[in-house]
Amino acid sequence: MEFGILTKESGVILVNLIGDWYFNLLFCVILFFIGLYCLLSMRNLIKLLIGIEVIAKGITLALISASNARNCIFTGQSLVITFIVIEVCVVAVALAIIINIYRHTGSLDVKKLTKLKG
Numbered sequence: 001m002e003f004g005i006l007t008k009e010s011g012v013i014l015v016n017l018i019g020d021w022y023f024n025l026l027f028c029v030i031l032f033f034i035g036l037y038c039l040l041s042m043r044n045l046i047k048l049l050i051g052i053e054v055i056a057k058g059i060t061l062a063l064i065s066a067s068n069a070r071n072c073i074f075t076g077q078s079l080v081i082t083f084i085v086i087e088v089c090v091v092a093v094a095l096a097i098i099i100n101i102y103r104h105t106g107s108l109d110v111k112k113l114t115k116l117k118g
């Protein structure tokens with residue numbers, strides 16, 4: 001699939017958007033490192049969960065762009081749908097645990113979880 005871009009010389013430059021997946025891969029790496037920074041720097045449990053979600057979105061985009069580059073679109077779509085289903089289950093369990101921690105400690109700070117030691 002190729003798209004044309006008009007230039008000032010009134011010529012058309014054909015750009016292959018499928019073959020240029022390095023930009024998508026760079027964006028995936030940026031998303032991954034933003035999520036990793038969020039995991040390493042935040043102390044709030046909700047912000048940590050958001051960091052995990054940003055990492056998951058980077059992985060999802062990497063799966064889609066890699067399958068698109070290898071012309072295995074259906075395989076990539078099935079992997080991403082499976083990943084999204086598992087991700088939703090993990091988020092639901094994590095939010096349930098976060099709600100119970102908030103009820104027990106009254107705070108979402110990670111430092112206050114030392115009271116939960118057996």
